[in-house]
Amino acid sequence: DAKTTQPNSMESNEEEPVHLPCNHSTISGTDYIHWYRQLPSQGPEYVIHGLTSNVNNRMASLAIAEDRKSSTLILHRATLRDAAVYYCLGSARQLTFGSGTQLTVLP
C-alpha cells in the first residue's frame, strides 16, 4: 500500500472552498487514490476515488497531479457538517489508513 502524507489539521470558513492536500509519492500505477472522512464516533464515509483523471461527484472534487504523486480533495463550499477527519489512501481494495487531516469549519 502507498504511504500517504497529509497535514494534521486545517481550518476553513463556512461556505468557502477547502483544498485538502495529500502526498502519495510511492503509489503504484494501478492503485486508486481514495478519500474517506470520519466524524467522531462514526465509521468512515466514502467521499471519492480516482486513478488519473480529475473526478467530481456530489460531495467533492478530486484533482490528481499528472505524476500521481499527490492529489487534492476539494470541497467547493464547506459547511459545518463537513468538519471531520479526512483520510487519503492509496491502495487497491484493502485500505490502510494514515493519520488524516482534521478539518475544522468556522462559522
Add this chain to the structure above:
Amino acid sequence: GAVVSQHPSRVICKSGTSVKIECRSLDFQATTMFWYRQFPKQSLMLMATSNEGSKATYEQGVEKDKFLINHASLTLSTLTVTSAHPEDSSFYICSAPWGTELYEQYFGPGTRLTVT
C-alpha cells in the same frame, strides 16, 4: 450508496467474557469484509479480512484465536472477541467493498466495546 450495519452499537462486558459483533451488508452482497479497530485519537487499524466461505486473513500482530471471525453468508460477518480484557476496549468498525470494481468501501457505524 450501500449500507452496512453493525450490532451492537455499544457493549460493556466483564473481563474474561466473550463478545460477538455483527456486521451486515443490508442491500448488497459482500464476499469480503474488513474489520478495523480504532483507539481514541488514533486512526483505524486493519485487523483482518473476512472471506465468505473460507478462513479470515489476519494482519500481523492480530491474534486469530482471540479475535474469531466468521463470514457465515454473503451479507454477514461476525467478530468475536474472546476472553476480553480491558486493553481490548476500543471502537470496532467493519467495511465491505461495493461498486462495479469494488473500489468503494462502505463502513458500518462502529461498535464501542468497553471491557471492565
